[in-house]
Amino acid sequence: MSFQITLGPRERKSPFFERTVAEGVTHFTIYNHMFMPVFYGNPETEYLRLIDKVAMWDVAAQRQVEIRGPDAERLVRYLTPRDLKDCAIGKGKYVPLCDHQGRLVNDPVMLRLAEDWFWLSIADSDVLLWVRAIAAEGGFDVSVQEPDVSPLAIQGPKAEAVARNLLGDWVCKLKYFGFQETELDDIPLVVARSGWSKQGGFELYLRDGAKGTALWDRVKEAGVPFGIGPGAPNQIERIESGLLSYGVDTMPDSNPFEVGLGKWIALDRNDNFIGKQALLYMSKQGPKRWLVGVAFDGTPVHLNEHPWPVKVEGRLAGTVRAVCYSPRRGENIGLALLNTRHIAPGTELNIEGEAGAYRGEVVSLPLVPPGKPLLKVE
C-alpha cells in the first residue's frame, strides 16, 4: 500500500525543505507538526551511506524547547528524573521526561547554553505545552519558547571529516554530546557531536530559518569528497544499534524502566522532581514489560506499519514495536515490548506480521554492536 501525504499549511516546512525536494525526497512523515523526510527512493543505498560513508539529514523537526530565566535550572531539574549535578555549559545530556505518574513524556537531549539558558531538543510530542504548563502552575520565573532553530545532522564514519572540512579542526575536539556556538560565514550555528545513530557524527543547529538552503549547500559541498548524500533518521541502523525511538518503542503508558532508561533515573536525589513517587514505586515493584531484541525467520521484511502481536506458547506476550531486515546480522530483527516472564534470551516467539507469521526468539541488545561492518556476501 502506498499513499500520498497532503502538504498543507497546518504543518510547517523545514528550512531545508526545498533542498530535500531537489535531492529527490520521496517519503515524508510529520513530526512535531513539521514535514520530515524519511526516504529518498533507495532505502538500501541510504542505509549503506550511513554505515560506510556519511549522510546528511534534515532533522529540523527535532524542535527545541527553550527555557530561559532565573529559575531555568531549577525547572529543568524538576522536569527530569536524571541527576543533573554536573550540568555544564557546552555539554549536552540525554534527559528523559516523565509525568507525575512516571509515564514517559519525551526523551530530549538537553543543551545548556548559559547559566540560565537551556534547550530541550525533543522527540515527537508537544513538550512546549508540557513545560509551559509546569512552569506556569509551579510559579517558575522563566520564559519557555520554541526558538527558530533547526538541526541538520551529518552522520556516518566520514562525518568528522566532513565537519572538519566545513568548520575547521576545532570540531574534532568536541567530545560526545559536547557543543559550541559558531558562525559559518553569516550562518549562525550551534555545532554538537551528537545524532540519532551509532555511526558517529554531528548536528548543526541552524539558528536562522532563512539560511537553510545556504547551510545545506555548504554541508553538501564540504561532503562531496567523502561521498555525502541525503538520508534521514534510519530505522534499520537504529534498531540494529538499540537506539530508543519515542512513540515507536514506547507505549502511551510506558515508564522509563521498561525501555531501558533506568540508568538515567536518579531515585536517590534529595530534591523533588516530577514523577518521583511513582518512579520509586515502580522501581520497587519491578517492570511488567521489558524492551528486548528479537530475531526472526522468513524472507527480508520491510519496516512495519504498526506494532505486531507476539505470542509465547499460544498466549499474547506483547508486541514487536519495530522490525527490519538487518544487513549486518543477515536476518530479520526487531525491538519488542514483552511481558517480563518472556524476556529470557532464547525464548521462542510467534510473531504476527502484516504479511505473514514468523518464528523468532528473544536475543540480547544491542542487536548489532556499533562499528560492526557489513556482512560480506560472496
Added chain:
Amino acid sequence: MSFQITLGPRERKSPFFERTVAEGVTHFTIYNHMFMPVFYGNPETEYLRLIDKVAMWDVAAQRQVEIRGPDAERLVRYLTPRDLKDCAIGKGKYVPLCDHQGRLVNDPVMLRLAEDWFWLSIADSDVLLWVRAIAAEGGFDVSVQEPDVSPLAIQGPKAEAVARNLLGDWVCKLKYFGFQETELDDIPLVVARSGWSKQGGFELYLRDGAKGTALWDRVKEAGVPFGIGPGAPNQIERIESGLLSYGVDTMPDSNPFEVGLGKWIALDRNDNFIGKQALLYMSKQGPKRWLVGVAFDGTPVHLNEHPWPVKVEGRLAGTVRAVCYSPRRGENIGLALLNTRHIAPGTELNIEGEAGAYRGEVVSLPLVPPGKPLLKVE
C-alpha cells in the same frame, strides 16, 4: 509536487483504517499522532457530496481527553475561558483552551457525560499532556486519560436521513451539539449532532476500537439510499463557512480574540481560569491581527502548501492561512491573518502564492453563508 507518506508504527491507525483503504483513500495526513484520510481521489466529487448529499469521514484522529473525578468540573472550568455556568450533561460546548499567556492551546468540543465525567474532543495538539500537567501541578483530584473513542462523522444535508435510518427517529430530536449514549447492536456509541462543517450532521463516537469496520459498514449500508460516500474534513467547505482550523488559521502565538473567538471569552467571570490576566490585558489593548476573509483573482487555485505572504501597498500585512477555489462563490477565496490596520472590507491585497501572485481584497465573513447552493453554471 507529490510525496508518499510513510506508514510506520509511531503513528496509530484508525479503527476505520482498513475500510478507508478499501474505499480508495489516496491522501493521508497525521493528526494527533494518527493517520487521517484527506482525499479519496476526486476532491471535487468529495466537496459536492458534502454540499449536496452526505459524506462519511474517518475523524478518529479527533481524540478525546477524558477528565473524570471529584474535581473534574472544577478543572474543566479552570482550563477554558468560556463560562460553563450552564454545563449540562448531554450537551456539548465549544471550549477554547488558552495557556497562561492567553495563547490558544487547542479548541475542543467538550462533552459532559456525567457530573464528574468530561471529554474534550480535540484538534491537533497534545492536550493530554497539557491537562495532565495542569491537573497534577494544581492538585486536582482527577484522572486524565485518552479513552478508546474514535469519532466517525456523517456530514451533509442528507446526514439526518442517514442517521435516522441507522439509529431510529430519536436522533432527529438531538439539538445542535446535543449527544446521547447508545448501542447499535453491540457497537457502543455516543451520538452527537455536530461535526466540522456547516452542512449539518452527526458524529458517532465509537467506544470500542475493535468495531470500526462493523460501524463503517453499518453507516454505509444506512447511507446508500441517500448517496453516501467517503470524504474527509473538507477545506473548501470550511473556508467558505468560516470554520476555524486550529494550527492553520492560528499561529503559535495566536490568541482567541484575533481569530474570532472573543465571544467565548468570559472576562467577567468571578472565578479564576488559565490566562485570565493575559486575556484581560489583550482585551484592553485590542488585537494586533485579525482573521478576515479574502477573495482574489486568477484561475482556480489548489489548497495551499503553506501560508502565503500578503502585502498592502508594498508592505507585509500578514499571511493568507488557507486558500481554495470556492464553487459556491465562483472565485478564489481564503482566510488571512492581517494586521488590524488592513482589515476593512475592500482593502486591496497583493498575495504571493506558491504558483504565482494574485490581486485580491478583504471581504466579509462568512465567505459563503450556510445553506447556499452551488452556482449554476450554464
